[in-house]
Amino acid sequence: MTTKHLNHIATLGFALFAMFFGAGNLLLPPFIGLQVADSWSWTTIGFMITAIFLPFLGILSIVRSGDNFDALGDRINPKLSLVLGIIIMLGIGPLIAIPRTAATTFEVGVLPLFPGTSPIISTLVFFAITAGLSLSSSKVVDVIGNYLTPLLIILLFSLIIVGIVNPINTDMVHTFTESDAFVLGFIEGYQTLDVLASVIFAGIIISAANEKGYTSKAERSKIVIASGILAALCLLFIYGGLVYLGATSGYEISTDVKRATLLLHLSNTLLGSYGSIAIAVAIALACLTTSIALTCAVGTFFEKLTKGKLGYKTLVILCSVISAVLSITGVEDIIRYAAPFLGFIYPIVITLVLYIIIFGKIVPRKRPFIGAIFGTTIISFFGLLTSFNVGIPLINQWIEKLPFYSYDIAWLVPSIIGFIVFLLIDKTKK
Incomplete structure (x- = not known):
């Protein structure tokens, strides 16, 4: 070099x-x-x-x-x-x-x-x-x-x-x-x-x-x-x-x-x-x-x-x-109002990045990636509702039982499920 x-x-x-x-x-x-x-x-x-x-x-x-x-x-x-x-x-x-x-x-x-x-x-x-x-x-x-x-x-x-x-x-x-x-x-x-x-x-x-x-x-x-x-x-x-x-x-x-x-x-x-x-x-x-x-x-x-x-x-x-x-408004207020937004959008972008890195070369079609993002978005959306105190208790209880919830990555398993389900649908249609 x-x-x-x-x-x-x-x-x-x-x-x-x-x-x-x-x-x-x-x-x-x-x-x-x-x-x-x-x-x-x-x-x-x-x-x-x-x-x-x-x-x-x-x-x-x-x-x-x-x-x-x-x-x-x-x-x-x-x-x-x-x-x-x-x-x-x-x-x-x-x-x-x-x-x-x-x-x-x-x-x-x-x-x-x-x-x-x-x-x-x-x-x-x-x-x-x-x-x-x-x-x-x-x-x-x-x-x-x-x-x-x-x-x-x-x-x-x-x-x-x-x-x-x-x-x-x-x-x-x-x-x-x-x-x-x-x-x-x-x-x-x-x-x-x-x-x-x-x-x-x-x-x-x-x-x-x-x-x-x-x-x-x-x-x-x-x-x-x-x-x-x-x-x-x-x-x-x-x-x-x-x-x-x-x-x-x-x-x-x-x-x-x-x-x-x-x-x-x-x-x-x-x-x-x-x-x-x-x-x-x-x-x-x-x-x-x-x-x-x-x-x-x-x-x-x-x-x-x-x-x-x-x-x-x-x-x-x-x-x-x-x-x-x-x-x-000041630093503390900006950090405070940013938290719900970040809790919603961050997992979606992480999902997109991770799945493209891992499966981008071996899965050429689009639907499986959409499925992964769909699974993540559902969890992120209910988390956003909870941050504004309008969450649905029954759904929140279900989300809290998901693997890795304590690590704030409850969206991981739903994203995997979404990816697999849409991949199978895609193969069936093909």
Whole structure:
């Protein structure tokens, strides 16, 4: 492999890391570490499955299917994939993920350094930068991968290494069983939104690889997969490190502790007087890179959906305005209202990704994949009803008896049943 190829892998891999590593990725790991204390290693494993391994499979599923999410969606049904694509884009775009980046930047990056700053001013500056850089979409990957991400990684690695060498408190209390700690990490990994984002980000990275001269499918696949592995390794170290920092923080756990407050406590304690500045810069970089990537993705997706009736620039500005309005509600409120949505859509996307990865080459027809998604959607739908306190008790009792319910993957067996039943129907018709 030539130096040129390695440079391209580094650029694309760091860009992909930065796209994934946004607000939730920085705030969630220390908080779950604080909760599980000495069971931090088990919760890290659970978190890494939903926040690293499954997103990597999401990228792999796109690489195997084509160049973007449309190619993956065509493996099931164009109309179904269109609806799923719109839901995903709204979730990782102006309704949840992008507003959360701005809210986190204000609470952790701006407010500690400039007390009394209005969230409106912070939001306006944040989205002015986001919109400005997003309008030059062709240069986004290079700007993120070559300049912004290396600085972000240096800052985070410094914080984690200091915390490992000189932990704040090693007297960790046993609060969770190993099983419960694993489940908590697994479920909290949903809040990163990275599985949803992976099927969109893959298209951006594939397009960037194509512009760098990797025009054949084989070349493109190798460079994108190598970039994905690099991004996954960076995430692996940082997630594990942040969970450990939370577990050894010595911070008093309480129901009203805020994720942003815990992160500030860690940075100030470990890095001293420069802690607030370091974490402010890290937050700004992490949130900006993710916000830019997501805004570009939203603009590109809906421009194509409307067949150019809504232009890319108009959509970028519209996305920024909506995100700005929602971001003012604050990080905790955004995470709270996002939970039911994620509990519904996440299992559906995971099902699509897993079944395409496992059976995509040996099952060419569409119906079995629709059956798997149908089985998952039923369970997710009743879970959504329950989250709004309108669940049906009899059905809920039945769902609670399903295998793996305690691991929050009660949808797994119904998806398998749906896949097999539709496969048999398909063979019978054939």
